[in-house]
Every structure is written in structure tokens, then in C-alpha cells.
Amino acid sequence: MKLLTHAAEVITGSGVRRKFGRQPKVDDMDRIPDGAMVYDEKRILWVGKTKDLPKRFAKLKAQSLKNKKIVTPGLVDCHTHLVHAGSRSEEFAARCAGESYESIAKRGGGIWSTVRATREATEAELFKLACERVEYARSTGVKVIESKSGYGLNIEGEIKQLNVNQLLKKKFNDMIFSSTFLGAHDFPKDQPRADYIRDICDVMLPLVAKKKLADCCDVFSDRGYYTPEETRYILSRAKELGLDIKVHADELQNTEATDLAVDLGAWSADHLLKVSEASVRRIAHSNTVAVLLPGTAFFLKTPYAPARRLIDDGARVAIATDFNPGSCNNFSLRFMMTLSALFMNMSAAEIFAAVTFNAAAALRLEKTIGTLEVGLKPLFSLFDAEKFEDIYYKMTV
Amino acid sequence: MKLLTHAAEVITGSGVRRKFGRQPKVDDMDRIPDGAMVYDEKRILWVGKTKDLPKRFAKLKAQSLKNKKIVTPGLVDCHTHLVHAGSRSEEFAARCAGESYESIAKRGGGIWSTVRATREATEAELFKLACERVEYARSTGVKVIESKSGYGLNIEGEIKQLNVNQLLKKKFNDMIFSSTFLGAHDFPKDQPRADYIRDICDVMLPLVAKKKLADCCDVFSDRGYYTPEETRYILSRAKELGLDIKVHADELQNTEATDLAVDLGAWSADHLLKVSEASVRRIAHSNTVAVLLPGTAFFLKTPYAPARRLIDDGARVAIATDFNPGSCNNFSLRFMMTLSALFMNMSAAEIFAAVTFNAAAALRLEKTIGTLEVGLKPLFSLFDAEKFEDIYYKMTV
Numbered sequence: 001m002k003l004l005t006h007a008a009e010v011i012t013g014s015g016v017r018r019k020f021g022r023q024p025k026v027d028d029m030d031r032i033p034d035g036a037m038v039y040d041e042k043r044i045l046w047v048g049k050t051k052d053l054p055k056r057f058a059k060l061k062a063q064s065l066k067n068k069k070i071v072t073p074g075l076v077d078c079h080t081h082l083v084h085a086g087s088r089s090e091e092f093a094a095r096c097a098g099e100s101y102e103s104i105a106k107r108g109g110g111i112w113s114t115v116r117a118t119r120e121a122t123e124a125e126l127f128k129l130a131c132e133r134v135e136y137a138r139s140t141g142v143k144v145i146e147s148k149s150g151y152g153l154n155i156e157g158e159i160k161q162l163n164v165n166q167l168l169k170k171k172f173n174d175m176i177f178s179s180t181f182l183g184a185h186d187f188p189k190d191q192p193r194a195d196y197i198r199d200i201c202d203v204m205l206p207l208v209a210k211k212k213l214a215d216c217c218d219v220f221s222d223r224g225y226y227t228p229e230e231t232r233y234i235l236s237r238a239k240e241l242g243l244d245i246k247v248h249a250d251e252l253q254n255t256e257a258t259d260l261a262v263d264l265g266a267w268s269a270d271h272l273l274k275v276s277e278a279s280v281r282r283i284a285h286s287n288t289v290a291v292l293l294p295g296t297a298f299f300l301k302t303p304y305a306p307a308r309r310l311i312d313d314g315a316r317v318a319i320a321t322d323f324n325p326g327s328c329n330n331f332s333l334r335f336m337m338t339l340s341a342l343f344m345n346m347s348a349a350e351i352f353a354a355v356t357f358n359a360a361a362a363l364r365l366e367k368t369i370g371t372l373e374v375g376l377k378p379l380f381s382l383f384d385a386e387k388f389e390d391i392y393y394k395m396t397v
Numbered sequence: 398m399k400l401l402t403h404a405a406e407v408i409t410g411s412g413v414r415r416k417f418g419r420q421p422k423v424d425d426m427d428r429i430p431d432g433a434m435v436y437d438e439k440r441i442l443w444v445g446k447t448k449d450l451p452k453r454f455a456k457l458k459a460q461s462l463k464n465k466k467i468v469t470p471g472l473v474d475c476h477t478h479l480v481h482a483g484s485r486s487e488e489f490a491a492r493c494a495g496e497s498y499e500s501i502a503k504r505g506g507g508i509w510s511t512v513r514a515t516r517e518a519t520e521a522e523l524f525k526l527a528c529e530r531v532e533y534a535r536s537t538g539v540k541v542i543e544s545k546s547g548y549g550l551n552i553e554g555e556i557k558q559l560n561v562n563q564l565l566k567k568k569f570n571d572m573i574f575s576s577t578f579l580g581a582h583d584f585p586k587d588q589p590r591a592d593y594i595r596d597i598c599d600v601m602l603p604l605v606a607k608k609k610l611a612d613c614c615d616v617f618s619d620r621g622y623y624t625p626e627e628t629r630y631i632l633s634r635a636k637e638l639g640l641d642i643k644v645h646a647d648e649l650q651n652t653e654a655t656d657l658a659v660d661l662g663a664w665s666a667d668h669l670l671k672v673s674e675a676s677v678r679r680i681a682h683s684n685t686v687a688v689l690l691p692g693t694a695f696f697l698k699t700p701y702a703p704a705r706r707l708i709d710d711g712a713r714v715a716i717a718t719d720f721n722p723g724s725c726n727n728f729s730l731r732f733m734m735t736l737s738a739l740f741m742n743m744s745a746a747e748i749f750a751a752v753t754f755n756a757a758a759a760l761r762l763e764k765t766i767g768t769l770e771v772g773l774k775p776l777f778s779l780f781d782a783e784k785f786e787d788i789y790y791k792m793t794v
Contacts, residue, residue: 089790096738332793341493393486396729
């Protein structure tokens with residue numbers, strides 16, 4: 001058993017769980033000043049004020065945080081593309097000089113340039129790059145990371161990326177990884193569209209399901225990418241095979257992909273930059289989590305997702321990095337929290353819920369993690385801070 | 398003598414120096430692929446391609462960078478308020494919820510809350526906080542830091558902050574510090590306005606000059622702060638006493654403070670968010686450096702400074718962090734470079750010049766540092782990157 005005492009605050013988030021992540025208010029954070037926590041390897045045994053520590057724990061050797069650190073549920077980054085090779089810094093410079101994302105894609109840049117580099121890299125090379133990135137994310141307080149394939153765009157390449165996710169699970173055993181198959185991220189340039197969809201449905205998905213390489217299947221459903229019909233076809237196949245599903249929805253254009261995600265019972269609908277008013281109400285009354293990715297709006301200089309409307313209507317809103325080499329080359333969840341405060345006008349309680357309980361819910365992990373309550377896994381983060389707001393006010397580590 | 402070889406690129410910036418920092422183009426960066434550099438403690442002895450290393454240096458033991466690192470002139474952060482105590486994270490949260498900077502200042506927040514915390518802190522406490530911050534900045538590649546007083550707003554407090562700058566100079570002897578007296582940052586609440594200006598001119602400035610506690614005197618000349626007349630009065634007194642000068646100009650409102658800076662021969666005019674077209678032309682034809690602080694526009698959600706017009710008209714443009722607890726709680730010059738690319742449409746060459754030669758020129762250090770050329774000080778930065786664009790494409794360390 002281990003005992004932490006004298007945390008500047010322990011934020012349990014128990015109220016957020018009671019409200020199932022909807023419309024979180026400051027009291028729902030359950031901020032315990034001068035807090036303490038008792039836990040063993042498997043679960044949290046007690047949480048409360050240091051002065052209220054029960055006698056049965058009084059003999060434990062305490063690690064005092066000297067009122068200089070805060071304890072939060074382990075932060076969850078529920079949408080990333082962390083396994084990839086290649087740099088797109090020159091493309092970034094070109095975009096800053098005015099070239100559009102789609103124009104860059106047309107001349108062989110965009111996703112396709114990362115696909116080439118990722119295909120050429122060995123599994124060991126990809127793993128090494130991913131490890132460096134995960135170590136950085138962990139240093140920022142992130143304890144749970146979702147990782148998507150989608151830069152192989154052929155059987156070998158997609159499986160290679162998912163294998164790296166399995167290696168990450170083994171190496172970082174103090175963290176949790178959620179693996180997502182995103183074969184339908186784009187269309188390969190070296191194979192007809194219909195053939196590739198057949199490969200996804202008849203070869204990749206059965207293999208992924210059989211070898212348990214992914215927890216979930218995702219599709220980039222948007223203008224110029226997968227149509228609503230293709231999205232429904234692929235995700236239905238994934239469900240038949242026992243995989244859960246999620247959708248890259250309404251990022252570039254409104255294609256009602258958010259509605260489709262809700263219809264199909266997706267874990268989450270992600271992006272939502274162009275989501276319609278009707279879809280906001282729709283997802284707000286569903287269990288599908290709205291995963292917002294403010295870093296992408298920042299890097300693409302587009303308007304941010306309508307976080308206020310989603311939250312006010314009762315949607316369960318999570319925020320994540322979308323870390324990827326094209327539209328958000330940043331793996332700092334703290335930076336995303338700062339952007340959410342500044343540009344989506346989210347309150348401290350809303351931001352807290354969005355990177356803990358709601359992000360865990362977007363990965364269907366909320367039964368075991370996401371808040372600090374007795375019986376749950378002892379997955380928590382420590383920050384050099386006196387209060388939660390400090391974490392995103394100072395967005396760098 | 399020391400020898401670095403096989404840098405992915407050595408960027409000397411010699412062309413930027415030839416043009417005195419005006420309208421830098423990509424060729425002015427002088428990017429040497431597979432580069433090498435020879436230097437001793439005092440100066441750079443040779444720069445060129447690894448394969449062209451002169452025979453006289455061939456016996457030196459080389460530190461190979463294996464084509465995985467780039468070498469640039471040491472980055473210069475020429476505008477910071479790094480010496481301060483206190484956190485304003487709750488104020489930040491309030492501002493995100495819609496409260497204005499000025500309204501927060503009126504209810505005792507803003508600069509004044511930092512003044513209270515900084516006055517209460519001991520010199521040793523301020524030094525400890527500053528050291529942690531400097532170590533972070535150094536880890537991001539920064540080698541030169543300007544540091545302003547301005548959170549004392551009385552004789553004792555201002556001198557205490559400037560003393561910390563002197564301690565930083567001693568401790569970090571691999572870096573360069575430029576100390577700025579900014580007694581005229583705001584008006585104290587516990588002393589009449591005229592009295593405080595008299596204290597600045599008759600007590601503080603003579604003391605600062607005599608004890609050589611600062612290289613330069615700065616004034617926050619803006620609506621609600623120091624009037625143009627007060628600014629001119631204080632800066633003229635500083636000049637009489639042998640100090641150089643700079644101005645916080647046209648940040649909240651256009652008050653023609655940029656013109657005043659040029660008139661008085663200031664090292665730099667800083668902020669320029671609201672600078673007029675006429676002042677753009679004025680500063681472009683002067684030697685006063687236009688120091689832009691994009692982090693402040695980001696945190697205050699105001700329009701960015703007109704970098705393109707300034708550069709296109711021929712101004713010498715530098716960028717800096719403005720690191721301070723109120724309007725930019727971020728000390729990452731790399732983040733400012735990313736903002737400059739995305740929101741001020743600056744090219745790689747312009748950004749390079751803005752954090753090296755031009756920023757050195759804003760501190761009147763350009764005769765000895767700012768580019769990597771034979772005879773100059775060996776002040777350089779190493780980055781895990783293959784090319785310069787990588788540094789700001791990946792804005793976190």
C-alpha cells in the first residue's frame with residue numbers, strides 16, 4: 001500500500017462521474033485541499049483530506065507532496081496518430097505562406113507523404129520514434145494514449161503500425177494504450193478505391209479482429225475522403241467482427257458524419273469543426289462522446305469546434321491532441337487545454353472533465369479509470385502546481 | 398579549440414548580417430549542409446562544409462553531430478519579464494470566461510497582483526524562481542535573455558529585481574543576460590503618480606546608472622499607463638545618465654509611441670499591435686528594431702502585429718516571448734516562432750533573423766553575436782533537427 005499526503009489539492013472528479021461527464025461544474029471536480037490518497041497496485045483504497053486519514057492507514061510511510069503538487073486522475077489523450085515516420089516541416093512552412101491543406105495533398109504532400117515514409121520505416125524504427133514521443137507525453141502528465149494506424153494504407157503497413165501499438169502496451173506498463181485501426185484514413189494512390197475498401201473489409205479487419213490488434217475501428221468520413229455510404233459499410237463490417245467503432249466526423253465539411261456515428265453507436269465522433277446545429281443536439285442526447293481537437297483548428301487556422309454549444313446542450317465533451325505530422329504536430333495535451341480555455345471558452349471544470357472522465361469514456365475505459373474513487377485503478381498524474389488552473393495557464397512543462 | 402562536424406546544417410546567417418537584418422531571404426540564412434565549425438572559448442575560427450575542413454584543424458578531436466543536429470546562432474529572447482513571483486492562473490481562467498484585461502486590473506488583478514507577490518518575495522526566492530525558468534528557456538535553445546524589472550514599483554522592489562539579473566549573469570556564464578530597468582511599468586497604488594515619477598528620475602535611475610544594474614531603460618507608454626510626455630521625460634533622464642532606452646509601444650492603443658521611440662533613438666520599440674501605417678514606415682527607415690511579441694496577441698486574443706508590412710517596408714523585425722504572468726505566461730521562443738509562421742505569415746528566413754541577428758540588434762549585441770562568422774563569439778544553439786523549419790514545426794522541446 002502507498003500513501004500520498006499533503007497534496008496542494010487532490011481532484012477526484014467524483015461529481016463528474018455522477019453526471020456522466022455532462023455539463024460539469026466546479027463543484028463536480030471535488031477538489032480536496034491538503035489532500036491524501038491511499039492505493040495499492042490494483043486500486044484506490046482511500047481519498048480525502050490529509051487530516052482525516054483513517055487510523056488503519058496511519059502506519060504507512062507517507063510520501064508528502066508538501067503542498068507543492070496536485071493530484072488528478074491520469075490525463076487521457078483519446079485521439080492521436082503517434083505511430084508515423086517522416087517530417088513535414090517544409091509543407092508546414094509552405095502552408096504558413098498561404099498554400100491550402102488540400103492543394104498540398106494534391107502535389108503529393110499531405111497524408112500521402114507520411115504514408116511513404118511510414119511504409120519505408122521498419123517496425124523497430126517506428127517503435128523507437130513512438131517511444132520518444134510517448135516519453136514526452138508522459139512527462140506532460142498523460143497516462144492513457146489512443147493510437148491509430150492509417151499511414152500504411154496497405155495490409156502490411158497497417159498491421160505494422162498496429163504491431164507497434166502492441167509493443168507500446170508492453171513497454172509502458174504504467175500507462176494504458178488504446179489501439180485503433182484506421183485503414184480508412186485516406187485512399188492509397190497505388191490501388192483502385194474499390195479494391196482497397198475490399199482489402200479493408202475482407203483482409204485487414206478480419207486479421208485485426210483475429211489477432212486482437214485493435215480495440216476499435218475508425219474511418220475518416222469527409223469531403224474528399226470516405227463517403228457516408230463507405231463509412232457505414234466499413235464500420236458495419238467492423239461491428240460484425242466484434243470491434244467497436246468511432247468516426248473522424250465533420251472536420252473539413254459537414255457531411256452529417258456525426259449523426260452517422262451516433263446512429264451506429266460509436267464510442268466517439270471526433271473533430272466536429274463543421275458540425276451542424278441539428279447534429280449538436282443529436283450527439284448531446286446520445287452516449288457518443290464529442291472529441292474536440294483544438295490543436296488542429298490552431299494549426300489549420302480554421303474556426304474551433306462549437307464546444308460551448310455542445311457542452312450547454314449536454315454533450316459529453318473530451319479534448320485530445322490529434323497529434324499527427326500534417327494538421328497538428330504537437331503532442332502536448334496541456335497546450336490543448338490552454339487552447340480550449342482561450343478559444344473554446346471552456347471552464348476549468350469542463351477542461352478537467354474533458355481530459356479525464358470524458359476522454360476515458362471516449363475509449364470506453366470509464367468503468368475503471370477517469371476519476372479518483374475507491375475501488376478504481378490507481379491511475380493518477382502529479383503536477384508541480386498549486387491548483388488545476390496552473391496546468392493550462394502554464395501550458396509548457 | 399573545439400571542432401563540430403557533420404551537422405545536418407550549420408546556419409551562419411552571414412547574409413542576414415550583410416543586409417543588417419532587413420528583408421531577409423532564404424539565401425541570406427547561408428545554410429551549410431553537412432556543416433562543421435571550429436571555435437575556441439572566445440571566438441569562431443572557421444565555419445564551412447565538413448569536407449572542406451582546412452588541414453590545420455584536421456588533428457582536432459571532432460564531435461560529430463551525425464547529421465542529426467543543426468547548429469544556429471544562439472537564440473536571443475530580447476523581451477521578457479522573467480523575474481517575478483506569484484501565479485495568475487485564476488485570473489487567466491476568468492479572462493477566458495470573458496473578463497477583460499483592464500477590468501481584471503481594476504479589481505486588483507493584473508500587474509498589481511504580481512507587484513504584491515514580487516514585493517513580498519525575498520531576493521533569494523526570486524532568484525530561485527528565475528533560475529528554474531532560465532533553465533527551461535536554455536533547454537529550448539535560448540542563449541541570450543533580456544530581463545526587465547517593473548514588478549517592484551518602488552525603490553526597494555525595483556532594485557531587488559535588477560539585483561536578480563546580476564545574479565543570473567554570474568550563475569549562467571554560458572549565456573548572456575541584458576538587464577532592463579522598467580520602473581515605469583505601471584503606477585504604484587500606494588504613492589501619488591507625480592511622486593513616483595520623481596522617484597524614478599531622481600532616485601532609481603541615478604542608482605541604477607551608478608551601480609550599473611541595467612543596460613537599458615524601458616517605459617510602458619500606452620493608454621492608461623505612461624503618457625507620451627511622461628515617457629519622453631523619463632527616457633531623456635535615462636539618456637542623460639548614460640543608459641540606453643527602449644519603449645513598450647502601441648500595444649493597447651496607438652499613441653504614436655513607436656514614433657517617439659524612433660525620435661529618441663531607442664534600441665527597440667516593442668509590441669506594435671496597434672502601430673499606425675505612418676509609424677510602420679517611420680520605424681522601417683530607422684535603426685530601431687521592431688520587437689514583436691506574438692505570444693501576447695495569442696494570450697490576449699487580439700490581432701497580431703503587422704509583421705508583413707513591417708518586413709516588406711524594410712524594418713528590422715525581432716520576435717520575443719514577452720514572458721510574464723499576465724499577458725503571456727509562456728517562455729518558449731520556439732512557440733513564438735510557430736505563432737510567427739502561422740499568424741504573422743513570416744518565412745523561415747524572416748523567423749531565423751528575428752530570433753538571432755535582429756534580436757541581438759535589439760539588445761545592441763549584434764557586433765559580437767547573432768551570426769556564426771569568423772571572429773565572433775562562439776554563441777550557438779544545437780537542435781535535434783534536420784533543418785531549421787523543424788524547430789518551429791515541432792514547437793515543443
